[in-house]
Amino acid sequence: MTRIDRYLGAATGALVLAGLAAAVSAPPDRLQGELQRLMYVHVPAAWLAYLSFGLTLVGSVAWLRSRQERWDRLAASSAEVGVFFTGLAIALGAIWGKPVWGVWWTWDPRLVTTAVLLFVYLGYLALRRATVDATRRARNSALFGVVGFVQVPVVHFSVLWWRSLHQPPTVLRPGDPTIDHVMLAALVVNVVAFSAVFTVFLRMRMRLARDEAELAAATEAPGRPVAGSAVTAPAAQVAAVTRQMDQREG
């Protein structure tokens, strides 16, 4: 663990505590009451879903340009952490939606697009898992990562046309936000806290990916400079096997 990691960990812990305090102490919603406090976890999770898939796009494009492994690790790790936060955002949204809208799920464009995004990146991760060769895995998943990301706005656009029920954007719109200023501050603290958690997760996952690659390289070719040295003279092997068998019997 480096010094940066220690500072980052401590800062993240403090931010999460601050976020929790802000979420609990913010005033309840006039209409939804206490239920609305779910916003302080749902909105940051959804923000991270989009951020992580954006990072996957950045990593994919950068890998295609530079062929450096760290970009592939960024793309893969970000997609994995992103799938977690997307799932979390959808689950929290459903828990929030049931008492407020009366249903777990509505056919709202933002919801449907987020769900499609989840499946696109589940496919991305499945493709990575199924491809054995590292270079090929990096290239194919980078291409799919880019194409998948480019298609998502078209998906969103089509669902938007199809149906629109969700409330219009409340925070990101010109002019004074319609949200109460104390609530907005609590939301911002939570978004920052979640982003810090995300950064910690992402760094851990990328380090794990690097270790995995090193382990694979070490077990694949221990002191073996060229592929051909995998084949050695059969006589030696036969002798070794015979010796082992002799020892076992003896």
Place this chain on the structure above:
Amino acid sequence: MSRAVGAGEQVRALVGLQLALERRTGEALLVVAPFGAVALLLLPMAVGTDVPLLRQVGPGFYWLVVLLFGVMLTVRHSAEDGPGPRALLAQCGVDPVARALARVVADAVLLLAFQLLLAPVAVALYDPRIPGWPALLLVLPLVAVGLAALGALAGAVSAGVPGRAVLGPLLVVPLAVPLLLGATQVIEAAKYARAPWPWLVLMGLAGLLALLATVLTARALEEAG
């Protein structure tokens, strides 16, 4: 002596070859079409065999089956995926882009045939009312091309991967949402006397993007494989 062969001629030769092989073996259409027809038969058993209900949801069932089973058709392991054919095409100087285009065209033809085979089955089983049916003359080829392009792309990135037959559909289906919505909403639009054009444009855009992605990635993926 030899003369230079244009990419157009190579595409024509490969499309002709793939369709001839399919005519000979019927391994894609003769398997997937009956499977799709069975699905059309089973769906009402799951939701209830109520004639007015089926009349209403029938077109949706039809497009869903076209999408889900059509994907199987496009990501199948086809003749030119084997090592022998790959070596032959590479050594004959067939451009990967020409190969990808030939695959999209041949699969689009097969998908169109698949849709045309399933359509009378859906009509017979569900007796749907289809106002504005002439628009379908555009919808059918748009779905075929869009799905073929997405399938070719998924097939290319998952070439040589074990379990490709199950991985391919997972890669394609989420991205095929605009095709499904477009196809179903053209009929809905006609019901409420609205213009089908926006939906047709949307499907065209989705298909075009998939086709562009397939063509632009073809060369990079060729040497990876």
Place this chain on the structure above:
Amino acid sequence: MPEPLHALTGRASRPAQGPVAVVESVRVDIAGTPVLRGLDLRLEAGEVVGLLGPNGSGKSTLLRMLAGLIPPAGGRCRVLGADISADGAAGRAARAAVRTSVTLIGHQPALYPQLELGENLRLVARLTGRDETDATAALESVGLAAATHRRADQCSHGMLRRADLARALLTEPHLLLLDEAHAGLDRDSVHLVQVLTEAVRSRSGACVLVSHERDRLRPMVDRAVELVDGAVVPASVSVP
């Protein structure tokens, strides 16, 4: 942006003189593991070179690299005047151009298993801009006239090897690469190989024949080299 289609379908033309292939300190990786490293090789016009080496020494990889099927990861390699080791689109275009002037006959026949032998050869003729009657003639000259209508997956290994030789007759390469030159070939077929290599030689091309049988290789080649651990060493095949 990729190049226009027609730019890649043109053939690499044989330079008037000079070597057919020059390989300098080439490295080739397969799945991240180096298979060839620091490999040097020069193929002169009109030369038939034997290639020896133990299993896994990189012989097939070298042939695939020379045929423009896999890119080198380092070093320089020119085949028929085209720099196939160049980076990016230029290298891809060079390799694509080289593929049409080089014929590689590998372990696995380059044929559609579902197509008849005649259909396979006619497809090759059509894709490379040759007359389809030449395809039939090529099959006849390798003694497969009677098997024209047999599907490739119904043919024996030896027949498929011969059909692949017919492909090399049809495509008239300037560089012929023959992997396992003696595997699955009877005496007549070995004679066929000699006819083919003479034809390439007369076009000022070059041939590389891979074999494990030094004695059978000796009369067929001008010189031989050996691959050990992904690099070339002079081989002990003495040629008169």
